[in-house]
Structures are given as structure tokens and as C-alpha cells.
Amino acid sequence: MQILQAFFGFETMEKLKIAIQKSGRLSEKSVSILREAGISMTNGERKLISVSGSFPIEVLYLRDDDIPQYVKDKVADIGIVGENVFAEKGSDISIVERLGFSRCRMSLAIPKTEHYSGPEYFHGKKIATSYPVILQRFLDEKGVDAEIHEISGSVEIAPGIGLAEGIFDIVSSGSTLISNGLSEVEVVMHSEAVIIGRNDLSQSKREILNDLLFRIRSVQAATNNKYILLNAPNDKLDEIIGLIPGMKSPTVMPLAESGWSSVHSVLSERQFWQIIGELQKLGAQGILVIPIEKMIV
Ligand code: PRT
Numbered sequence: 518m519q520i521l522q523a524f525f526g527f528e529t530m531e532k533l534k535i536a537i538q539k540s541g542r543l544s545e546k547s548v549s550i551l552r553e554a555g556i557s558m559t560n561g562e563r564k565l566i567s568v569s570g571s572f573p574i575e576v577l578y579l580r581d582d583d584i585p586q587y588v589k590d591k592v593a594d595i596g597i598v599g600e601n602v603f604a605e606k607g608s609d610i611s612i613v614e615r616l617g618f619s620r621c622r623m624s625l626a627i628p629k630t631e632h633y634s635g636p637e638y639f640h641g642k643k644i645a646t647s648y649p650v651i652l653q654r655f656l657d658e659k660g661v662d663a664e665i666h667e668i669s670g671s672v673e674i675a676p677g678i679g680l681a682e683g684i685f686d687i688v689s690s691g692s693t694l695i696s697n698g699l700s701e702v703e704v705v706m707h708s709e710a711v712i713i714g715r716n717d718l719s720q721s722k723r724e725i726l727n728d729l730l731f732r733i734r735s736v737q738a739a740t741n742n743k744y745i746l747l748n749a750p751n752d753k754l755d756e757i758i759g760l761i762p763g764m765k766s767p768t769v770m771p772l773a774e775s776g777w778s779s780v781h782s783v784l785s786e787r788q789f790w791q792i793i794g795e796l797q798k799l800g801a802q803g804i805l806v807i808p809i810e811k812m813i814v
């Protein structure tokens with residue numbers, strides 16, 4: 518790929534077509550993931566298609582629900598959707614990468630005044646949802662015979678207007694359920710944004726995809742990790758190093774003041790909050806935590 522690119526630029530190369538949501542909860546983050554991976558788009562106004570001058574990629578802006586079908590039909594090669602949309606419409610295609618944003622869950626909910634006895638509660642009842650495939654799979658697994666009423670939006674109002682006795686929908690904070698007098702009784706699946714793709718990409722498109730995934734993983738590793746610098750008393754160096762082992766091992770340099778060293782390492786943000794107290798107890802001082810832009814793992 519590099520040789521072709523050096524001679525002809527990206528214009529003449531085969532491009533990987535990625536479909537992202539045109540406007541909605543996934544769109545901003547999808548664009549920023551590409552941008553952080555060094556892929557700048559020529560078309561800032563997000564029309565239907567834009568191309569990148571810095572990477573052999575073409576971006577298509579679509580409704581999220583349509584993306585799996587466009588990938589199946591080879592209009593796009595890969596796409597970014599919620600795992601819920603993949604589970605509903607993604608037969609014959611696969612998850613290529615998990616992206617960790619737009620986390621939510623798909624749950625069954627019933628009026629909070631009802632007593633819930635277990636999945637058999639739904640026997641013979643009507644459930645409103647925009648996700649009939651995932652719901653049917655769950656009901657079959659549990660051996661429950663319920664009627665699925667498919668609606669495209671405002672699912673949460675269905676029990677209140679007498680359309681259904683329960684709902685199956687996306688839940689994030691849970692406040693939509695509460696404000697509609699519903700309580701969540703079964704979490705059927707957890708979801709996050711994912712890259713989906715076909716398994717039959719050409720060799721050159723697969724190479725572009727691998728390059729894209731490498732870049733995305735480097736950005737994600739950097740986001741999840743921090744560079745930490747601290748001053749440590751030499752008599753506690755081994756214990757402090759044990760707490761912040763880093764990618765290979767920390768850098769340790771003597772300070773001008775004898776008996777002290779400067780320790781540099783990398784650790785996850787979550788880990789940092791767990792060990793900060795212990796580092797202080799061991800006498801670490803001048804602790805600096807710095808964001809990392811890219812991290813090649
Ligand atoms: O127009 P287009 O079809 O492209 O977009 P859309 O309206 O179908 O989708 P959009 O943008 O609303 O959501 C895109 C994806 O974001 C979903 O498929 C999920 O994977 C993910 N996501 C994450 C969510 C939520 N969180 C979310 N909270 N999608 C929807 N919601 C809605 C939910 O439907 C419910 O009405 O928010 C409400 C619940 O939120 P809480 O916080 O009150 O529980």
C-alpha cells in the first residue's frame with residue numbers, strides 16, 4: 518500500500534468505504550474517532566459522502582438502522598453502529614472492533630405497579646418494541662410465548678396508552694422509564710458502539726482496514742492511559758515501581774537531591790485512582806499525570 522501511495526497518492530487507490538450515522542448519538546464520536554486516527558475529511562458539512570485526503574477512505578453518512586444492510590449490499594465495506602442495531606440487523610456480517618462509547622442496555626420494562634415474577638410474566642402479553650429480532654430471540658430462549666408489537670419510536674408510552682403491557686427498549690440512565698411509570702425487569706443485552714464489516718473484503722481493503730484499526734487502537738490505548746511522573750525516596754523505590762510497572766518497566770533517574778529518584782511510567786486512569794493513596798503513603802511526591810496523545814501497543 519505504501520509504495521502505491523507514494524507514487525500515485527490516495528486518489529488512484531481503492532478506498533475503504535465506511536458508513537457512519539449522519540446525525541444522532543453516534544455521529545459526533547464516529548467522526549472524532551476517524552479524526553483522531555489522522556483521517557481528515559474534505560467534506561466538513563457531512564453531505565452523503567466525503568473522501569479523505571490523508572487516508573484511502575470514503576465516508577458515507579446514513580441512518581444508523583440502514584448501515585448493516587448497506588454493508589451487506591456492499592455499498593459500504595464497514596460501518597459504525599450500536600451493538601443493538603448489529604444484533605437486530607447484522608446477520609451475515611461481523612463485529613470487527615468494539616469502540617466503547619454510546620454504552621446502553623436493551624431491557625424489558627413493565628408498569629411499576631405490576632408485580633414481576635420472572636420472564637414467564639410475559640406469557641400471553643403484548644410487548645412493544647423497535648427491536649423484534651432481539652426480543653424474539655430472548656423470548657424463545659426463555660420459552661415464553663408473547664405477542665411482539667413492533668413500533669418505530671416512543672416505545673415508552675405504549676403501556677400508558679394501552680398499546681402493550683410491557684416494552685423492550687434501549688435504556689441508559691433509566692430516567693425515561695421512571696418518567697413513564699415503568700420499571701426495568703430484565704436486561705437482555707448490553708451494547709456499545711462497534712465497527713461492523715463483511716468477511717469478504719478484498720486484500721487491499723483488508724490492508725486499509727488493518728491500518729485503520731491499528732490507528733484506532735493506538736488512540737484508544739492513549740485515551741485510557743496516562744503518563745505519570747513522580748519523585749520517590751530511594752528506600753521506597755522498589756515498592757513504588759511495583760505499583761506502576763508501566764509498558765515494559767518504568768524509567769528511573771536520580772534527582773539532584775541525593776536519596777531521591779524521578780520515576781516515569783504509564784498506567785490506566787482507573788488504576789491511577791486505585792493506587793494514588795498508596796503512592797502517597799510510600800512517600801511519593803510531585804506526582805504529575807499527563808495525557809498521552811497516541812500509544813503504540
Ligand atoms: O436517525 P437515526 O435512525 O440515525 O438515529 P436513531 O434516532 O435511531 O438513533 P440514536 O441516535 O438515538 O441512537 C443511536 C445509538 O445510540 C443507539 O442505537 C444505541 O446504540 C446508542 N444509545 C446509547 C442510545 C442511548 N444510549 C439512549 N439512551 N440510543 C437511544 N437512547 C434513547 C432510548 O431510546 C430511550 O428513549 O434514550 C432513551 C433512554 O435514555 P435514558 O437515559 O432515559 O434511559
Ligand code: ZN
Binds near residue numbers: 580582
Ligand atoms: Zn435509527
